[in-house]
Amino acid sequence: MRCLRKFGTSTRFMKIQGWNNPKWETDMKKIIVVGGGAAGMFAALAAAKGKNSVTVFEKNEKLGKKLFITGKGRCNLTNAGDMEDLFYHVVTNRKFLYSAFYAYDNNRVIDFFEQNGVKTKTERGGRVFPESDHSSDIIAALKRALKQAGVQVRLKTKVEEVMMEMGLCTGVRLANGERIYSDEVIVATGGISYPSTGSTGDGYVFARKCGHTVEEPEPSLVPFTAKESYVSALQGLSLKNVRITIKHGAKTLFEDFGEMLFTHYGVSGPLCLSASSVAGKALKGQELSMAVDLKPALTNEQLDRRLLRDFDANINRQFKNAVQGLLPQKMQPVIIELSGIPAEKKVNEITKEERSRLLDILKAFPVTLTGLRGFDEAVITRGGVSVKEVNPSTMESKLVSGLYFAGEVLDLDAMTGGYNLQIAWSTGYLAGSSAGEG
Numbered sequence: 001m002r003c004l005r006k007f008g009t010s011t012r013f014m015k016i017q018g019w020n021n022p023k024w025e026t027d028m029k030k031i032i033v034v035g036g037g038a039a040g041m042f043a044a045l046a047a048a049k050g051k052n053s054v055t056v057f058e059k060n061e062k063l064g065k066k067l068f069i070t071g072k073g074r075c076n077l078t079n080a081g082d083m084e085d086l087f088y089h090v091v092t093n094r095k096f097l098y099s100a101f102y103a104y105d106n107n108r109v110i111d112f113f114e115q116n117g118v119k120t121k122t123e124r125g126g127r128v129f130p131e132s133d134h135s136s137d138i139i140a141a142l143k144r145a146l147k148q149a150g151v152q153v154r155l156k157t158k159v160e161e162v163m164m165e166m167g168l169c170t171g172v173r174l175a176n177g178e179r180i181y182s183d184e185v186i187v188a189t190g191g192i193s194y195p196s197t198g199s200t201g202d203g204y205v206f207a208r209k210c211g212h213t214v215e216e217p218e219p220s221l222v223p224f225t226a227k228e229s230y231v232s233a234l235q236g237l238s239l240k241n242v243r244i245t246i247k248h249g250a251k252t253l254f255e256d257f258g259e260m261l262f263t264h265y266g267v268s269g270p271l272c273l274s275a276s277s278v279a280g281k282a283l284k285g286q287e288l289s290m291a292v293d294l295k296p297a298l299t300n301e302q303l304d305r306r307l308l309r310d311f312d313a314n315i316n317r318q319f320k321n322a323v324q325g326l327l328p329q330k331m332q333p334v335i336i337e338l339s340g341i342p343a344e345k346k347v348n349e350i351t352k353e354e355r356s357r358l359l360d361i362l363k364a365f366p367v368t369l370t371g372l373r374g375f376d377e378a379v380i381t382r383g384g385v386s387v388k389e390v391n392p393s394t395m396e397s398k399l400v401s402g403l404y405f406a407g408e409v410l411d412l413d414a415m416t417g418g419y420n421l422q423i424a425w426s427t428g429y430l431a432g433s434s435a436g437e438g
Contacts, residue, residue: 039407040188046432075135191381219378395431
């Protein structure tokens, strides 16, 4: 078999040509994984279970470079919700993930890391983190597992091309010109978000050269830009326990409860990042309206009674001094201006109509969304290799035998909360185990 590979032919190619040898049926397979991120490492581990020869090629100087910064360095590795919850939070092509999620679900992910020395914890919204809050512990566990499985890792090694012969994947060509022949190749190169981590769209180039369709990559889980000048005045203000509703005309595109952040250019935070994966598609060349309910725990009637109590307690004070217990300090002048009530007006002079305007703003603080920030700030990439051309039961290409895809390189994306990493683990495992057995 070594001789065959030396002359540039995979055993898969030889067997399909009919040049059979009984020895090949028991010989271990040679599998290449391109990309040493979450999906790539999991694919390598799954492929190595069959005692195959597995090599990971990673162009960075270390494995898991993007994984290291995930969840602000804490690594939200999955979500503890049930299967229905996992599917609900997938935005693009959720049906394609049926086999992958059931092959390796979130409970198996948690068990894997627990068994490899990483204690985990579950926080609000089912988000699962390492107990240490260190993403480095996740990467260290994966590296240990790779070493124990006998997976070879070649760092600072860039793959230039995925090679084919007569519709069969035969290996890869490296940037230095070296050709490495194999029985299977798994492409797990990620998207183009956070390009400083090495996610520069290499997998899209490989896929196109192999005849695959690549859906237009776009930034997702990314902050919005906003129109109003008062938004930038609120820069740095984080709001917890608020509800946002994003609309295109009368149509509601997104509505959820959680935490958001004002920035110098617009809005960010978990709520807005998740919203971008849904509402971002409608932003091309047009604006969307976002309403922030600052007091979602109170109905309009309850909030009106709260305002009356606050006003009664400050009846002889100026309006600007009566809202101090109602709003964060940074937000008070903005709300006062939007309400149209003079800041110096005595509380006992405020009319019912003025109080009604104030209530409306508190329940629907207006923000006009004008666009999305770029790939440098995007947590993930929306778009990628068309899943119509990939077998959902194996992650193998329908166009090129022996070529597999896993993780963010595929046209799959989800909301924040650990769901995108779950996609990486699940598709990586399915690709690796299928390549190892096929």
